[in-house]
Amino acid sequence: MNFEVWPEAIELGEMFADAGYELALVGGPVRDLLLQRPSHDLDFCTSARPEEFEPILKRWGHDGFWDMGRKFGTLGALRRRPDGTEVKVEVTTYRSDVYDPESRKPEVSYGDSLEGDLSRRDFTVNAMALRVPQLEFVDPFGGANDLQRKVLRTPVDPRQSFDDDPLRMMRAVRFVAQLGFSIEPETAEAICDMGSRLEIVSAERVRDELTKLLLSDRPRAGIEAFVDSGLADIVFPEIPALQLEIDEHHRHKDVFEHTMIVIDRAVALETGPDGPVPGPDLVLRLAALMHDIGKPKTRRFEPGGKVTFRHHDAVGAKLTRRRLKALRFDHHVVDDVSGLVDLHLRFHGYVDEPWTDSAVRRYVKDAGPLYERLNRLTRADVTTRNRRKALVFSTAMDEMEQRVRELKEQEDLKAIRPDLDGNEIIAELGIEPGPEVGAAYRHMLDYRLDHGPVEHDVAVAELHRWYDERNADQ
Template sequence: MKFEVWPEAVELGRMFAEEGYELALVGGAVRDLLLRRPNHDLDFCTSARPEQFEPILRRFGHDGFWDMGRKFGTLGAMRRRPDGTEVQVEVTTYRSDTYDSDSRKPEVQYGDTLEGDLSRRDFTVNAMALRVPDLEFVDPFGGANDLAKSVLRTPVNPRQSFDDDPLRMMRAVRFVAQLGFRIEPDTAEAITDMVDRISIVSAERVRDELIKLLLSDRPHEGVEALVDSGLADIVLPEIPALRLEIDEYHRHKDVFEHTLMVLDRAIALETGSDGPVPAPDLTLRLAALLHDIGKPATRRFEPHGKVSFHHHDAVGAKMARKRLKALRFDRHLIDDVSELVNLHLRFHGYVDEPWTDSAVRRYVKDAGHLYERLNRLTRADATTQNRRKELMFSSAMDEMEARVRKLKQQEDFDAIRPDLDGNQIIEILGIKPGPQVGRAYRHMLDFRLDHGPADHDEAVAELNRWAADEGL
């Protein structure tokens, strides 16, 4: 088998060989080489211990060196090509990872052979290696054959593999999304039988796999695999809960299928790098996935066979915040996703009766920096099969966005403030700083949004009118 390999990999292989150590390119780098996919992050394994190969790696990586993974036997380096391209390498001593039955972190044990190291890897398509510098292809578990068939299979018995490292079950569904592969039946059965084992893995590691799944080319297929395997029941139970029973008259949609459709549609509305929502956008994709998770808790069967989900937006926002927090997502992302879920029904009233300018201002002000994402989520959520309704909704959204553009030419929405600031409110009303000032400020902001800019005398008159009504 002939390979066109990164020159840096061959060079590094020579440097290790000169010191008497083995070095092999492994994992995703070899897989992507066979798939002809671009990859500038190269993973290697070696017979040397970290303290032995650190000097070699420091000489190689004249543009960067890191050792955060030293306790796992991993060191990394980076060099920059003349064209500016960065090539990052990580080198790990031959090893085997195992979990104690009650531990959330793997125990690292060094190994002695390349074949032994490959046997501990997650799937055969990642258990191939290329010895450098001589470019000997090593494939003890038939990874190339599985790669050609787009199959995910473990190098050893899947139950042993998932028992050693339960996170591999999450990687399986992630590779379904990233590579479009299918999980081999025995491997899939082992995942279903062992899903409870995922609970010993830290929330941060599960979160990272979910992020990779959602940012992939096929998150729809990845979410389906996550649910079908039973893993979602443990790590994201709000999603399988969307599989509500459809009544015999089909008067309401299957919420799970609807959610996947919204996810697909939202992704299609992402923009290029120079647009307002560059793809792939984790915030929009998470909001699309979670936007209806409040429906099971709010479902009510009304007279005449109707089904309602009143306030599922507000309930879903609270549920989204709780789940994302449990998965250790970033606080700002949690705030943004839960707010998108909370606001995703906000526009629907516009379709029946176009808003006043003040209502449009309020919508944009409330959406804030999420305005572009919110509009895309709202459009994606309009999955009606009624062509007339679809056209009406799309036309209404186009009209509202045009009005926003026109209003933004007249005033800066991001800079909208009350016509009176806090100090002026205190002086005019003769009150001390405290909750009353905050209430007055919020009222004056509402007045500004409803009526547009006011001159000073108008603003003072409105403040005094409000204060009289409040008994101040």
């Protein structure tokens, strides 16, 4: 095979060879070379121990060096090209990652050959190597053939592989999403049988795999593989729970299938880098995945065969917060995704009866920085096959968004505040700071949302009117 390899990789290989050590490009970069896909970071493995290759790597990477992975046998370095682009490399000693049955973290033991290192990797398509500087292609497990067939298969017996590192099962469904591959039957069977082994893996590592899956080009395919494999039952049970049994009269949609369609539609509604929701957007995709997870708990069969899911938005928001916290997502992600789930039905009332300007202001204020994502989630959630209903909904959303644009030209909806602040309220009413000031502030905020910005004397008159009426009632 002929390879066009980064000159920096060749140079690093020559430096290792001069010192008497083997060096090979491994894993994803080799796979991407064969797929003719760009790789931004280069992974290598070597016969040298970290303390032996550290000075070589520091000489090569004169623009940066890091050793956070030292305990795993990994060191990294950075070099900047004259055009400003960066080449990042990580070099790891030949190794084996093995889990103790009771441990949540892998133990590291060093190996002594490239072929042995490759045998311990997750899948054959990642168990190929390119020795540098000689450019010798090494493929002991048929990875190139599996790459051509778009099949995921483990280099060794899948049960041994997943026992050594259970996270590889999550990687399998992630690669379904990222690469569009299928999982080889024996490997898929092992995943179904061994899913409970994932329980020893830390939530953070599972979260990272799930994040990569969702940010891929094919998140729906990955989620379907995640559920079909049984892995979701272990780490994200709210998703397979959406596979509700359809009642005999088909009074409600297949909620799981609906969710998959919503994910596809949400991805399609993401924007380019200069748009309001640049894709891939983790918050929007998580919200699309989780927007209906409150339905299984709220499903009710009413008289006459009607099926309802009352308050599934509020229930779903609580479930979303709980699950994302358990998976150790950043608190901003937790807040934003649960907020979108809570708000995802808010717009539907507009379709029946267009809102007042006051209601539009409240919608924008409640959505806050999530406004653009909320509108895209709301649009994606309309999966009806009734063209008339779909058109009515889309037209109503277009109209509401236009009204928001017009209101924004008149006032700053993102920074809506009462026309009087707390200090002005205290001065006008002659009261001390306390709960009464808070009540007055909330009333003036409601007044601002209802009436828009008003002159100062109008706001003062309204404050006194409210205060006098409040005191008269007490």
